[in-house]
Amino acid sequence: MGKAGLPVSPLAPAGFPDLPVIAGVEFASAAAGVKYQGRTDVTLIRIAPGSTVAGAFTRSSTRAACVLDNQAKLAQGGDAPDGAAVIVNSGNANAFTGARGQESVDAVTAAVAAATGVPAGRVFSSSTGVIGEPLPHDRIVAVVDDLVRGLDEGGVADAARAIMTTDTFPKGASATVATEGGEIRISGIAKGSGMIAPDMATMLVYVFTDARIAASLLQHALSSGLETSFNAITVDSDTSTSDALICAATGRSAAAEITSLDSVDGIAFVKALHGVMRELAQLVVRDGEGATKFVEVRVTGAESDADARKVAMAIANSPLVKTAIAGEDANWGRIVAAVGKSGAEADRDRLTIRFGDMILAQNGWRAPDYDEAAASAYMKNQDLVISVDLGLGQGARTVWTCDLTHGYIDINADYRS
Amino acid sequence: MGKAGLPVSPLAPAGFPDLPVIAGVEFASAAAGVKYQGRTDVTLIRIAPGSTVAGAFTRSSTRAACVLDNQAKLAQGGDAPDGAAVIVNSGNANAFTGARGQESVDAVTAAVAAATGVPAGRVFSSSTGVIGEPLPHDRIVAVVDDLVRGLDEGGVADAARAIMTTDTFPKGASATVATEGGEIRISGIAKGSGMIAPDMATMLVYVFTDARIAASLLQHALSSGLETSFNAITVDSDTSTSDALICAATGRSAAAEITSLDSVDGIAFVKALHGVMRELAQLVVRDGEGATKFVEVRVTGAESDADARKVAMAIANSPLVKTAIAGEDANWGRIVAAVGKSGAEADRDRLTIRFGDMILAQNGWRAPDYDEAAASAYMKNQDLVISVDLGLGQGARTVWTCDLTHGYIDINADYRS
Numbered sequence: 013m014g015k016a017g018l019p020v021s022p023l024a025p026a027g028f029p030d031l032p033v034i035a036g037v038e039f040a041s042a043a044a045g046v047k048y049q050g051r052t053d054v055t056l057i058r059i060a061p062g063s064t065v066a067g068a069f070t071r072s073s074t075r076a077a078c079v080l081d082n083q084a085k086l087a088q089g090g091d092a093p094d095g096a097a098v099i100v101n102s103g104n105a106n107a108f109t110g111a112r113g114q115e116s117v118d119a120v121t122a123a124v125a126a127a128t129g130v131p132a133g134r135v136f137s138s139s140t141g142v143i144g145e146p147l148p149h150d151r152i153v154a155v156v157d158d159l160v161r162g163l164d165e166g167g168v169a170d171a172a173r174a175i176m177t178t179d180t181f182p183k184g185a186s187a188t189v190a191t192e193g194g195e196i197r198i199s200g201i202a203k204g205s206g207m208i209a210p211d212m213a214t215m216l217v218y219v220f221t222d223a224r225i226a227a228s229l230l231q232h233a234l235s236s237g238l239e240t241s242f243n244a245i246t247v248d249s250d251t252s253t254s255d256a257l258i259c260a261a262t263g264r265s266a267a268a269e270i271t272s273l274d275s276v277d278g279i280a281f282v283k284a285l286h287g288v289m290r291e292l293a294q295l296v297v298r299d300g301e302g303a304t305k306f307v308e309v310r311v312t313g314a315e316s317d318a319d320a321r322k323v324a325m326a327i328a329n330s331p332l333v334k335t336a337i338a339g340e341d342a343n344w345g346r347i348v349a350a351v352g353k354s355g356a357e358a359d360r361d362r363l364t365i366r367f368g369d370m371i372l373a374q375n376g377w378r379a380p381d382y383d384e385a386a387a388s389a390y391m392k393n394q395d396l397v398i399s400v401d402l403g404l405g406q407g408a409r410t411v412w413t414c415d416l417t418h419g420y421i422d423i424n425a426d427y428r429s
Numbered sequence: 430m431g432k433a434g435l436p437v438s439p440l441a442p443a444g445f446p447d448l449p450v451i452a453g454v455e456f457a458s459a460a461a462g463v464k465y466q467g468r469t470d471v472t473l474i475r476i477a478p479g480s481t482v483a484g485a486f487t488r489s490s491t492r493a494a495c496v497l498d499n500q501a502k503l504a505q506g507g508d509a510p511d512g513a514a515v516i517v518n519s520g521n522a523n524a525f526t527g528a529r530g531q532e533s534v535d536a537v538t539a540a541v542a543a544a545t546g547v548p549a550g551r552v553f554s555s556s557t558g559v560i561g562e563p564l565p566h567d568r569i570v571a572v573v574d575d576l577v578r579g580l581d582e583g584g585v586a587d588a589a590r591a592i593m594t595t596d597t598f599p600k601g602a603s604a605t606v607a608t609e610g611g612e613i614r615i616s617g618i619a620k621g622s623g624m625i626a627p628d629m630a631t632m633l634v635y636v637f638t639d640a641r642i643a644a645s646l647l648q649h650a651l652s653s654g655l656e657t658s659f660n661a662i663t664v665d666s667d668t669s670t671s672d673a674l675i676c677a678a679t680g681r682s683a684a685a686e687i688t689s690l691d692s693v694d695g696i697a698f699v700k701a702l703h704g705v706m707r708e709l710a711q712l713v714v715r716d717g718e719g720a721t722k723f724v725e726v727r728v729t730g731a732e733s734d735a736d737a738r739k740v741a742m743a744i745a746n747s748p749l750v751k752t753a754i755a756g757e758d759a760n761w762g763r764i765v766a767a768v769g770k771s772g773a774e775a776d777r778d779r780l781t782i783r784f785g786d787m788i789l790a791q792n793g794w795r796a797p798d799y800d801e802a803a804a805s806a807y808m809k810n811q812d813l814v815i816s817v818d819l820g821l822g823q824g825a826r827t828v829w830t831c832d833l834t835h836g837y838i839d840i841n842a843d844y845r846s
Contacts (some may be wrong), residue, residue, distance in 0.1 A: 046690035071767075072766070072769030072770055073764045073768070073769045073771075073773075073774070073775040073776070073777065074766065074768055074769030074775065074777045074780075075769065075777070100728070105762075107765070107766075108762060108763070108765045108777060108790065108793060109793075109794060109795075110778065110792060110793040110794030111793075111794075112794065124461030136652060139737070141623050142762060143762025143763070143765055143766060144761060144762040144765065144790065144795050145762075162642075166499060173708070206749065207749060207763075207766060218783075248748040248749065249666075249747075249748065250744070250749045250763075250766060250767070250770065251769065251770035252766060252767065253765065253766050253769055260839075276763070279510065289758070304676055306583060324533075329666070330667050331665040331666065331667060331833075331837070331841070332623065332665065332667045334842055335838055335842045336841065336842065338838065338842045339841070339842030342843070344561060345524070345525060345559060345560025345561040346463075346489045346667075347563075348524070348525045348560055348561065348670065349489070349491065349524075349560060349667060349668065349669060349670050350489075350667070351490065351491055352489030352490045352492065352670055352823060353489055353667065353668035353670065354490075356490075357490070358490040358491065359490070359527065360490065360491045360492070361527065363491075363525075373561065374523065374528040375527060376526075376528075377525065377527030377528075377529065378525075378526075378561050378562070378563075392829075416748075417836065417838060418835055419837050420748070420752070421752055421755065421833065421835050421838060423754045424748070424752035424753065424754030425753065425755045426759070427722075
């Protein structure tokens with residue numbers, strides 16, 4: 013069972029991965045009783061002096077207080093000569109809480125600064141859970157000393173659990189990059205399963221690496237991966253007030269400093285970082301509320317990448333497409349309708365639609381050898397690939413989504429998230 | 430039970446209204462077995478010589494063959510000196526059917542022209558149902574002679590039933606306008622309950638009047654009402670390939686000709702016409718697939734009407750807002766999130782959110798006298814009004830939607846529409 017009492021997603025991986033330790037990053041988790049009882053709900057992450065930090069945050073105009081605070085702090089630059097910290101709670105989003113929201117952020121980050129010696133301007137925070145209720149920050153402040161005592165480089169799996177809300181499994185991903193000077197390690201954790209249609213960053217995601225890299229390069233490496241990871245997923249088209257991605261590099265690897273993203277090591281690092289980001293993003297979809305199918309939507313042949321994204325998201329967000337997938341119904345007509353409503357340039361008579369390798373429709377018409385039985389059989393797979401070629405240009409984009417089931421209604425008609 | 434075997438929507442009106450006869454408009458319905466068995470599925474409407482015709486159609490880039498045909502015919506103007514006709518079938522949308530789609534339209538409209546004497550260029554057609562399957566037009570052609578024999582000015586209620594697909598009740602609305610010269614009558618019918626997020630026009634809607642009015646004025650009166658009727662509703666954010674609204678004026682009223690929409694009679698006629706359009710649009714929402722709640726979303730104080738519409742539609746299309754409503758959960762935090770993702774200008778600290786007359790949130794924060802019990806009690810109503818004031822300007826827009834329930838999943842995971 014997941015933390016909210018929900019059964020574990022059928023799309024969950026076999027277990028939490030064995031993430032490599034990132035030298036200079038320690039984790040501790042505690043049960044503060046912010047909302048949930050009988051489970052950990054606060055995590056502290058301490059990042060060693062000399063690290064660099066980068067971030068990406070939701071573009072929502074109703075951003076949570078902690079998001080605004082993080083953005084203001086990162087606007088001062090990503091260097092952390094005296095170290096940095098991140099404090100995260102689940103159970104309350106501290107969003108739409110007016111001036112009191114900032115007071116709560118100040119109280120929590122000041123307590124962490126006092127207990128760790130990290131400057132308050134380098135203490136980042138995240139809150140996730142119900143919107144519009146005051147954050148009982150005293151409960152978090154009360155466990156800060158315990159958290160500091162419990163800090164441990166091996167605490168990442170517990171941290172991945174403490175940040176869960178309607179998540180049914182903890183999410184982690186890692187990569188290693190072999191360089192001439194030595195190995196660079198990247199480890200990340202994420203939470204998220206509903207209110208997932210990130211815009212700019214997403215959900216709560218923390219990625220750590222022992223690479224030695226300047227803050228500006230780290231930020232660039234992070235930002236350039238957003239469009240093909242967190243901005244390429246959707247569970248329900250609803251964008252959160254609290255989406256936040258924070259990435260820290262401790263420089264403790266034996267590898268040489270990455271001084272350019274175009275160098276051999278730089279290219280390898282960016283590729284590995286983007287791979288971890290994409291894997292975490294896909295894990296969020298695999299824990300989509302009520303999901304029983306993992307769906308890759310590939311759009312090619314668009315006039316531009318932006319048009320390809322419009323079409324891919326129109327398909328991935330269509331309730332009619334998503335319910336057809338839930339019902340294992342090869343109802344490709346709903347994909348045609350989604351293309352039509354997307355607002356992208358499209359020519360009905362040039363569309364090609366595939367399920368897996370099977371061509372269902374082309375030239376504005378059902379394929380001549382269309383086989384309903386084969387298409388229906390394909391829909392029984394747990395992982396599906398829907399491809400649409402618009403036949404107009406070179407624009408392409410792939411996004412990931414899940415189906416829309418009774419489980420989504422169960423969770424959201426009853427759960428005050 | 431509705432025609433697809435679904436229980437009648439709890440939001441349905443007590444019965445089909447007693448629509449006034451429009452002199453010069455006759456209806457006939459028949460069972461052609463296009464897809465459904467044991468029910469009528471084809472309707473013929475004959476409009477008298479000397480009438481004028483106007484229309485509005487989906488902007489989908491994957492429009493159905495009949496929509497493209499209607500648009501081409503209306504591009505020639507809306508006069509019908511030798512009369513006009515509309516033939517409608519349910520059970521098959523004749524959409525994404527390539528060149529064969531146009532052949533089917535030609536076959537059906539030619540048969541109607543031959544049997545009625547109406548020029549083929551004035552025979553309009555609509556098809557609604559599954560996308561991507563060839564239309565068995567021979568079955569429709571086979572019943573045309575019967576339809577012509579059955580034409581009757583009193584056949585409107587039967588027509589409203591014949592055009593239903595997943596609709597659970599037939600939809601009609603009317604108005605009368607008293608003028609010095611005599612009364613003008615307006616009667617309309619509509620179908621639609623899923624794939625409802627019209628763009629330009631919507632679903633299948635037929636509105637008739639005995640007003641005497643030039644085609645260009647009729648078109649203008651119709652077009653100016655779209656934004657506040659069919660373009661202001663959404664069931665599931667999915668836009669159909671087949672949305673079509675056709676309006677005909679027979680000129681048989683004793684009232685004087687309407688020669689300006691700014692005259693006393695012109696203003697009264699436009700107001701009545703828009704009222705009928707809005708009522709039909711709202712009836713479609715009341716038959717939204719799986720709906721148990723009818724929701725009016727009023728947005729005011731936006732920087733522009735366009736921004737107000739963005740916010741209203743973001744709320745009305747949010748799966749999280751719609752499932753909270755289904756669960757009778759006063760979860761206004763999800764409304765905050767929907768405002769934030771809308772893309773419209775918004776300032777968290779100027780938002781005011783009301784359920785009915787109750788203020789839930791203002792100044793970026795829960796209202797001081799927020800009463801969770803009262804808010805929850807309000808959610809038990811069948812008709813709900815959610816108001817959001819952005820506190821920025823004069824832009825305003827009201828839209829209508831329904832909740833998202835298990836019924837929607839049931840209908841769409843299993844029904845090949």
